[in-house]
Amino acid sequence: MSKRYTACILIIGNEVLSGRTQDANLGFLATSLNDLGIQVSEARVIRDDRQIIADAVNETRRRDDYVLTTGGIGPTHDDITSESIALAFGLPYVRNAEAEAILRAYYKPEDITEERLSMADMPEGAVLIDNPVSRAPGFQIENVFVLPGVPRIMRDMFQGMAHRLTGGTPMLSRSITAELPEGELAAPLGVLQNRFPDVEMGSYPFFQGGTLGANLVLRSFDAALLAEAAVAVAAMVRDLGGEPTDAEQDQGVLS
């Protein structure tokens, strides 16, 4: 079996924790990383606090192959991610010459302020992550990748740095929706889980229009095994009097 790769995502920002802003980055990052063969082991939303950020980075960078952070790298006083990363690694927090040059080339001379230049302050040795949208770069230190919180900018920057990530076999998945209560699915699904130990079977209930149902999600690194398990789960749903629907439009019908 090839090596499995994992990543942790640290979403930095009081705004998400206050409930005022819905995070819009986890879904994109998790899907993109999975496509690269990297499973997200955990996502953590943490406060704008230097020690909390540093502790979370140190805990997760030793455990996971990659850590990606979002948020807190702008020019305002509450943007403290970069110095917190320096704190985590015990590295000097210095002005990065390449980043400064990028900012000086982008802004008109009269618009260059100390606050804008502060976006070039990074841990010593940082490797830049290009920002094709608003220029201020992110950076990488060892296995930690520091990205902004604005989804549109974060996504473009992630695409530009994705080649730096080494992954394994991507986890494949199939999703089968059953308009049956989980209580009816539970026993036969458990039997199938035992029959297919290398296919992870998850049941995610929903409640819509007064109907209880479940999305049955099958995941495996083995495409043939996954297809076989999907057929078996679909047959199980039919046996229970349900009509299985395949949520993966691009993966053909269940037959």
Added chain:
Amino acid sequence: MSKRYTACILIIGNEVLSGRTQDANLGFLATSLNDLGIQVSEARVIRDDRQIIADAVNETRRRDDYVLTTGGIGPTHDDITSESIALAFGLPYVRNAEAEAILRAYYKPEDITEERLSMADMPEGAVLIDNPVSRAPGFQIENVFVLPGVPRIMRDMFQGMAHRLTGGTPMLSRSITAELPEGELAAPLGVLQNRFPDVEMGSYPFFQGGTLGANLVLRSFDAALLAEAAVAVAAMVRDLGGEPTDAEQDQGVLS
């Protein structure tokens, strides 16, 4: 100063980490807890893994006043939250008589299966959390509250248990939107942050239709101070040539 209360939210489920499902519970819980005078210190999305769940519960229940978990308490084989909580507390994992009675009263005798009854298995001494929608209860052990993942059901259950939570003074907030780049706001906003140390000022950039802007969010436990700071921030935006808009429709215009 009155005691500050904090909570950690543990979102349990591989589905959210795969990126397939967007969490829909954090926003509701964070807003509701804040209304009760409880700040969310962290939210963590973790895998369906007994030891990971138990470790996260033990780390956070000792640090925060409350821990709320969502997900993993249904009848299927992947619902392992309840036994993981028992593991965390070192408590026997037993069938709760009251929960069993609720389930037996709800289902027709022919629909009662071992899998459905397994939803009554809980750590010994669990105090039930009523489920007015689909009956299967959640539970409380000390300062840990165990809720389901289905948003509609979770919300009703939270409302029913909210009286068990003791909070302090709610954090008040004002949000001012400025269609100005953060780089222009940064210096004067930093000056205002220093002038109002008891008002937390956050700047959350956005990028819409090619325009960079920022939501400036002010938070304080002191209503008068917050109002004074909001007036000052709005004046700052006007001084920079912007037009401040108040995102809080119910809090009147900025003047």
